[in-house]
Amino acid sequence: MQTETLTYGADGLTMKSQLFMEPAAAGPRPAILVFPEAFGISEHAISRAKRLAELGYVALACDLHGGARLVDDLPEAIGMLQPLFADPSKTRARAGGGLAALLARPEGDGTRVGAIGFCFGGTMALELARSGADVKAVVGFHSGLGTAAPKSDAKAIKGRVLVCIGADDPMIKPDDRATFAAEMGEAGVDWQMHLYGNTVHSFTNKEAAKRNMPDAIRYSAEADARSWAAMQEMFAETIAPKD
Secondary structure, eight states, X not given: OEEEEEEEEETTEEEEEEEEEOTTOOSOEEEEEEEOOTTBSOHHHHHHHHHHHHTTOEEEEOOSSSXXXXXXXXXXXXXXXXXXXXXXXHHHHHHHHHHHHHHTSTTXXXXXXXXXXXXXXXXXXXXXXXXXXXXXXXXEESOOOOOSSOGGGGGGOOXXXXXXXXXXXXXXXXXXXXXXXHHHHHHTOOEEEEEETTOOBTTTOTTGGGGOOTTTBOOOHHHHHHHHHHHHHHHHHHTOOOO
């Protein structure tokens, strides 16, 4: 597998993201942005980008905090995100920087672009879509759903949206889901929300147990597999590699 560090500027930061692709594939391939959890670009995000590359995509595991910084402390990571929660334009700038860097690569097909994200990374993928970026498929895993942007921004979404949420996630409450559903519905977005029973936050991350918060943050092999399959199904309908 071919791996490369892409360095670019976004939101006043120097981002260092990791690009993955299989060199044997011929011609431009669908391009996927992979946005990480709140901690920053981690092995979790990198492993997902590698899996996508194995499926025939060009995948960019995106830097979040600049300088490929990885923050292990959860309160510190959440504190670093507060300016982004308050101002979606900053989130969109960081996501858009990754998109521009990925589309500058000749290996990527700019007409078949997707974005996925985990936790706050899911928020980034959604904000990128709300910005009007030409992204055909957006998938959020245990994704933050809210935005401080006007509801009307959802009308700029060009592609399909899938969010995969733990039904018992204390960080994404039923009211949050209802507000998101109303936002998507009012904007006429082609969207889906998959709920996984007996499942909480970070259900895709095998390292979730290290947080010692099993009632809030816990890996679920079943929800992980089902949500990844749901993503692949959406991609097959929108941007999947051509035979």
